[in-house]
Amino acid sequence: MYWLALKTLFHEKGRLIITLIGIVFSTVLSLTQIAMYLGMMGNATSILRHVDADIWVAAKNIQNFDFANPFPEERINRVNAIPDVVWSDKLILTWGFLKLANGGQEQVQIIGFNPDSGIDVPWNILAGNPEDLKSGRYMIIDKTAEQRVGRLELNTIWELNEKRFKLVGLSEGIKSFTTSPIVFMSYNQAQGFMTMTGRKSNHASFIVARLKDKGLSRDVAETLKVSLKDNDVFTKKDFIYKTVMYWTVQTGMGMGFFLTAILGLIVGGAIVGQTVYANTMEHLREFGTLKALGARNSDIYKVIFAQTGISAVAGYTIGSVLILLAKDGIEKAGVSLYLSAGLFLSLFFVILLTCLLSAYFSVRKVRTLDPATVFRM
Amino acid sequence: MTPILELRNITRIYGEGDNRVIAVDSVTLSLNRQEMLLIMGPSGSGKTTLLSMMGCILRPTDGEVIIDNKVVSDSDEDMLPDIRKQYFGFVFQSFNLFPSLTAVDNVELILRLKKHDRKKLQADALRLIERFGLAKRGDFYPSDMSGGEKQRVALARALAGDPPIILADEPTANLDSKTGLDVLRHLKGLAVEAQKAIVIVSHDPKAETMADRVVYLEDGKIKDK
Numbered sequence: 071m072y073w074l075a076l077k078t079l080f081h082e083k084g085r086l087i088i089t090l091i092g093i094v095f096s097t098v099l100s101l102t103q104i105a106m107y108l109g110m111m112g113n114a115t116s117i118l119r120h121v122d123a124d125i126w127v128a129a130k131n132i133q134n135f136d137f138a139n140p141f142p143e144e145r146i147n148r149v150n151a152i153p154d155v156v157w158s159d160k161l162i163l164t165w166g167f168l169k170l171a172n173g174g175q176e177q178v179q180i181i182g183f184n185p186d187s188g189i190d191v192p193w194n195i196l197a198g199n200p201e202d203l204k205s206g207r208y209m210i211i212d213k214t215a216e217q218r219v220g221r222l223e224l225n226t227i228w229e230l231n232e233k234r235f236k237l238v239g240l241s242e243g244i245k246s247f248t249t250s251p252i253v254f255m256s257y258n259q260a261q262g263f264m265t266m267t268g269r270k271s272n273h274a275s276f277i278v279a280r281l282k283d284k285g286l287s288r289d290v291a292e293t294l295k296v297s298l299k300d301n302d303v304f305t306k307k308d309f310i311y312k313t314v315m316y317w318t319v320q321t322g323m324g325m326g327f328f329l330t331a332i333l334g335l336i337v338g339g340a341i342v343g344q345t346v347y348a349n350t351m352e353h354l355r356e357f358g359t360l361k362a363l364g365a366r367n368s369d370i371y372k373v374i375f376a377q378t379g380i381s382a383v384a385g386y387t388i389g390s391v392l393i394l395l396a397k398d399g400i401e402k403a404g405v406s407l408y409l410s411a412g413l414f415l416s417l418f419f420v421i422l423l424t425c426l427l428s429a430y431f432s433v434r435k436v437r438t439l440d441p442a443t444v445f446r447m
Numbered sequence: 448m449t450p451i452l453e454l455r456n457i458t459r460i461y462g463e464g465d466n467r468v469i470a471v472d473s474v475t476l477s478l479n480r481q482e483m484l485l486i487m488g489p490s491g492s493g494k495t496t497l498l499s500m501m502g503c504i505l506r507p508t509d510g511e512v513i514i515d516n517k518v519v520s521d522s523d524e525d526m527l528p529d530i531r532k533q534y535f536g537f538v539f540q541s542f543n544l545f546p547s548l549t550a551v552d553n554v555e556l557i558l559r560l561k562k563h564d565r566k567k568l569q570a571d572a573l574r575l576i577e578r579f580g581l582a583k584r585g586d587f588y589p590s591d592m593s594g595g596e597k598q599r600v601a602l603a604r605a606l607a608g609d610p611p612i613i614l615a616d617e618p619t620a621n622l623d624s625k626t627g628l629d630v631l632r633h634l635k636g637l638a639v640e641a642q643k644a645i646v647i648v649s650h651d652p653k654a655e656t657m658a659d660r661v662v663y664l665e666d667g668k669i670k671d672k
Contacts, residue, residue, distance in 0.1 A: 071559075071560075073556075073559060074545075074548075074556055074559075077547060077548055077552060078545070078547040078548075081547035081548075082547055353545070355541070355543055356543060356544075356545045356546075358543075359537070359539065359543040360556075360560065361528070362502065362504050362531065362537055363531060363532065363535075363536075363537060363557055363560060364528045364529065364530075364531040364532025364533075364535075364560060364561070365528065365560055366528050369560070441504045442499045442504045442505045444537075444539060444543060445495045445498065445499060445539065445540075445616050
């Protein structure tokens, strides 16, 4: 019966093309929506995921990584007092305005860290060395910022909140959720930007700590919550979760992406269902004839499901290839797409299931088709 | 000779109460190999219902259908497709060919359905097509064939898997007189040469001259044998 499915499917090219358009549309829409969502969430948590720390201490009532508030940096002593902590350090996340060659300004996200600590930011270094940041007013900017600030050349001088900084390095692919360019500098230099916003000079945005045993993260976090009552303390996993949930739920963004992806599946499913149903109705006499000649319902179901399945595989493949071809172009426009084998595989099964479900009405029609009616057709 | 197909007092009733219609009423018939039986009668006389019960497509409300000495009318619903596959070939008034399959493919489809030897599928389908004078039309789709050619493909399809009984419902109704006669000759040939049992439901007077036996049906009852 698979033989019949293939013969019929490829003979009726017009219908096949309409079916494929439906599935390609569904694939492209759903895949881009999910990939964009995952890309944004990846950006929102990129530093969180990359810093090799098990515990994050932040100001009380923090909503997500980007909305950090300062708190006294000496609280690092309470973190160091925990015996399971093997290493801890302070981080600053603040904001500044980079003066552009055209006289305009661009808001940038400033990450201040101790280059000696082995905190492992920034990563994906294209040029320069994070160690160079120790020497003074030096900065590393992510290459993706070129879209916003213009050409980035090493050893050029840039004005950041009216302070002159030398560009000593370039990273690649480190983005924040806010899409503001990320500037890395030493902790001490970054602290200077916090004082410009009226904060005291001895404040930090985060304290991060690495433990002897990652399995102790939750216990240590609970212990620190007791000693740091004016702070929020998270395990790395919990802080990532909180940040993702903030952008997903509280901003309604997740629902927007989810609804668009679902809409893509529904529209695609409806097109496939309609074409498969029309195909079944058109072949009802032949299916009835097959039943009269001894075919079982299951034989005809195989034809319908095989045609639907083949269409789903072909349409999904075309849609996926289109996305992969367009990926670079989309990312150059500043949109991050997270495409992984897992995502392709998961969505494939969702699309396949949607298509097979859409064939339900056809199957129902065949099930109730009385072979005796072929004499009257 | 033992009949290949027997109907014993079969009745088919549609509907209930005031809507009750007796489509076939206590019909008893038998059919032998090499025999061509013609069923005639006015519209609504129950010819198609009778043919459907003969072909195990429709169950009788009462009575027995016996094929090859086995009562099949009380078989499980699940068994009926296999019985149809084993014993019957069908020819329809509107040909009922798959428009997306070539002539050879339409025959091959039934061979596949009947689990024919995979290695011989195409060769045997082609052989059947050739048998009905369509050797050069094997790769044609039904839309590119005349009515007579389509009906000959349908005859080849009915023979696929070598069933002993061929049931034909108005096989000449959509054909011109000459082509209709040609199809009837083919059916007669199947009865004589291929030892098939043929049942034809038709209004065509030409069929009457070729049939071995004619049964007239009126109001669901056999009027005269």
